[in-house]
Amino acid sequence: MTDSPARPAPLADPHLVYDPVPGDGPKDVVILGSTGSIGTQAIDLVLRNPDRFRVTALSANGGRVALLAEQAHRLRVRTVAVAREDVVPALREALAAEYGSGEPLPEILAGPDAATQAAASDCHTVLNGITGSIGLAPTLAALEAGRTLALANKESLIVGGPLVTALAKPGQIIPVDSEHAALFQALAAGTRADVRKLVVTASGGPFRGRTRDELAHVTVADALAHPTWAMGPVITVNSATLVNKGLEVIEAHLLYDIPFDRIEVVVHPQSYVHSMVEFTDGSTIAQATPPDMRGPIAIGLGWPERVPDAAxxxxxxxxxxxxxxxxxxxxxxxxxxxxxxxxLAGTAPAVFNAANEECVAAFLSGALPFNGIMETVIRVVEEHGTPVTGTSLTVSDVLEAETWARARARELTATTATAEARA
Structure with missing residues (x-):
């Protein structure tokens, strides 16, 4: 089995700067997933650097309307987008409470396409901090609209692969994952021809050093006790299974056009070195900071400039x-x-990601044991067979593959739960 054919140039290249709106003054930024971990840290960075960044729109799922309204008021945004239409009345009420008498309220976009609309709005940079493959449509919208994309939503690149690479112009995507921001910075030390391999670091999660047998009976609480990073439950479980590291390997391949056999994963418990690039002369360039996502976010929003005291x-x-x-x-x-x-490429990564999301949800609800996550994902991937690949791949193909994978993962999970109950 061989790697997919190389593209003419890497998707993310620190030597290339894509600037859709050249000029002086603060960069206009849209933040997708503003009430999540990435979004709240990005807003902290923006508020500390008003001369560099100005937020024009926010989007969120809708589970924390009070926080969303507070963010909108502090940033004086033009637009607030919310995925859940049922929370619009509560959002309007929260906005009215935040804004003073006579202050104009921001425009509200609501529904499953709200984040996509925000991603295509007038701005310089879109920070996609949405969790999960639902971030694909906003990613494509931002690229098609010609925005710089600060990408924290790795799933959209992984499931959308060729769709994303077909739209992205050189330098248009700046990675925000700590590992890929590290690789991005280290790659600035040489040319593409100088690179021997990429080394992606992993903390090892809460179960570093345990055997497969020892993982059989770990609990949800055990899996959520990450030793170095504070993240949401899905990402934290992905760190415990190291699925997040698998996704990052695919992402590194797509971003930097390095074959899979030249992308290595090593365990680094301290999480100080975020990733490394080994060059052909034997030199290795490592990017290191204390664990803090504000540094990678600052790279995503500010590149090619660095933001002083970002982290x-x-x-x-x-x-x-x-x-x-x-x-x-x-x-x-x-x-x-x-x-x-x-x-395999094509729809195969979408199947892998969707099946994993379903299995993680089942594990968090107590319906699937920890080892059952990967056992089920492996089976779904095997049953998927030959993926849709090449230039024929469409968004519909990706969504159809995801729908099938989720349904099949739920079926297998239910079977596992039934068998365990009988035992």
Whole structure:
């Protein structure tokens, strides 16, 4: 099995700057997923740097309308987008409470396409901080509208693969994942021809060092106890299974056009080195900061400029130990499975991602054991068969593959739950 054919140039290149609206003054920014972890940290960065950034629109699912209204008022945005139409009355009430008498309220967009509309609105940069493959449509909309895309929603690139690469212009995507922001910065140290391999670091999650048998009876609480990062439950479980690292391998391949056999994963428990690039002369360039997502967010919003004091720096006067270990592929088969579906390309990554999202939800609800997550995902990927690939791939193909994968994963999960109940 061989890697998919290389594109003429990498999707993300620190040497290329895509500037859709050249000029002085603050960059106009749209933040998608504003009430989530990435969104709230991005807003903190913006509020501390009003001379650099100005937020014009916010989008959120709608579960935290009070926070969304507060953000809208503090940032004085033009537009607020919410996915859930049923929360619009509560959002209007919350906005009215935040805004003073006579202050004009922002425009409200509501419904499943609201974030997509916001992504296509007038701005310089769109930060896609939505979680899950529902971020695909906003990603495509931002690219098609000619915006710079600060991409924290890795799923949209993974499931949309060729659809995203067909739209993105050189330098238009700036990665915001800590690992890919690290690779992006390290790649600035050489040319594409100088790169020998990419080294993606993994914390190892809460179960580093455990065997597959030892993982059989871990609990949801165990899986959510990440040792270094504070994240949402889905991303935290993905870190425990290392599915997140598998997704990042696919993302690195798509962003930087490096073959899968030249993308390595190593375990680094301290999470200080976010990733590394090994060059052909034997040099390795590592990007390191204390664990804090505001640094990668600042790269995504500010590149090619750096934002002073975006995140904490190391105190090099203090002693510290940094460790690196090989990945245990038997206990954590997700990375090799991700390489497999990445090589298949087409709809295969969408099937992998959708099945995993369903299985994580089942695990969090107590309907599936921890090891059952990957066992079920592997089976769904195997049953998917030959994926739709090449230039014939459409958004409909991706959505259809996702729908099938989710339904099949739910069927298998229900069967597992029934068998365990009888046992």
């Amino acid at each position: 904490p720096a190391f105190d090099w006067s203090k002693a510290s130990t940094w460790e690196f270990f090989p990945l245990d592929d038997e206990a954590f088969p997700s990375v090799n499975l991700a390489r497999h579906v990445g090589r």
